[in-house]
Amino acid sequence: SQQGEEDPQALSIQEGENATMNCSYKTSINNLQWYRQNSGRGLVHLILIRSNEREKHSGRLRVTLDTSKKSSSLLITASRAADTASYFCATGGATSYDKVIFGPGTSLSVIP
Amino acid sequence: DVKVTQSSRYLVKRTGEKVFLECVQDMDHENMFWYRQDPGLGLRLIYFSYDVKMKEKGDIPEGYSVSREKKERFSLILESASTNQTSMYLCASSFGGNGGSYEQYFGPGTRLTVT
Numbered sequence: 001s002q003q004g005e006e007d008p009q010a011l012s013i014q015e016g017e018n019a020t021m022n023c024s025y026k027t028s029i030n031n032l033q034w035y036r037q038n039s040g041r042g043l044v045h046l047i048l049i050r051s052n053e054r055e056k057h058s059g060r061l062r063v064t065l066d067t068s069k070k071s072s073s074l075l076i077t078a079s080r081a082a083d084t085a086s087y088f089c090a091t092g093g094a095t096s097y098d099k100v101i102f103g104p105g106t107s108l109s110v111i112p
Numbered sequence: 113d114v115k116v117t118q119s120s121r122y123l124v125k126r127t128g129e130k131v132f133l134e135c136v137q138d139m140d141h142e143n144m145f146w147y148r149q150d151p152g153l154g155l156r157l158i159y160f161s162y163d164v165k166m167k168e169k170g171d172i173p174e175g176y177s178v179s180r181e182k183k184e185r186f187s188l189i190l191e192s193a194s195t196n197q198t199s200m201y202l203c204a205s206s207f208g209g210n211g212g213s214y215e216q217y218f219g220p221g222t223r224l225t226v227t
Contacts (some may be wrong), residue, residue: 033215042116042202042218043155088154092213099170100213102147104154 004032004089004103012109019076021106023089024069031092032065032072033100036085043088046074081112115139116219118203124225131190133222135203142208144186145216146170146178148199155202161186162208193226200224 007022023032031050035043049056049065049072056063062075076083086105092098119134137144145160147170157170159178167178175197179187186205190197200223204216 031213035216035218040200040221040223042220043204043216045215045217048215090216098213099157099160100216101157102155104152 004091004101006087006089006103006106008106009104010107010109012111013079015079015081015110015112017079019079019083019108019110021074021087021089021108023072023074023103025072025089025091026070029067029091029093030098032063033090033092034061034063034072034074035088035090035102037088037105038085046087048092076108079108079110081110084108084110116203116205116217118201118219118222120222121220122223122225124227125190125193126227127194129190129193129226131193131224131226133188133190133201133203133224135186135188135205135219136184137186137205137217138184139205139217140183141205141217142183143206143214143216144180145204145206146176146186146188147202147204148172148197149202149221150199158188193224195226198224198226 004025033048034046037043060077065072088105090102092100116137146158147155161167161180177189203219206214206216
């Protein structure tokens with residue numbers, strides 16, 4: 001059963017532009033996480049936002065969470081070629097025994 | 113830095129072989145996970161473990177088993193490899209306990225080809 005769905009599936013932008021990816025989910029969550037995956041590698045955790053938080057920043061990343069709309073967005077500002085990767089949202093349950101469910105991902109290409 | 117290592121980056125096996133994928137983490141994490149990743153399907157959870165000798169089925173456990181004899185090591189076993197198990201296999205670990213799920217730390221992945 002898939003929880004998170006990223007939108008768009010693919011995004012191509014010029015270096016220096018901002019990139020926005022969205023994630024929608026279906027059921028109540030305890031937290032939502034964003035991960036990055038460079039081609040052929042493992043995933044790297046970017047940011048975790050809890051259900052009682054609305055916005056979180058980390059460097060050039062800004063994540064928002066709207067639990068009433070069951071959606072989240074990831075904004076990467078002033079993108080760089082090195083940001084080229086796939087980005088996944090993952091929804092977490094109320095306990096550590098609950099599965100974290102990953103969406104299918106957004107493929108971001110940043111053109112130098 | 114948290115380190116999660118997987119025994120092989122690339123592996124080629126024949127149909128019917130028994131395959132072992134090993135994963136080791138060095139951060140004393142309680143939880144460990146095995147996923148497979150296929151194009152268009154994202155990450156799918158095969159099994160996870162929240163303690164030594166404990167295991168829980170994920171979304172696609174059929175054809176797989178796991179073993180966790182020590183806290184730092186989580187093994188995925190393909191009892192009789194089949195071509196539809198050709199995939200990228202990702203291991204991850206995280207803290208456990210109460211308070212909700214935590215960020216997961218991933219290994220580099222094993223690309224398994226079954227011929």
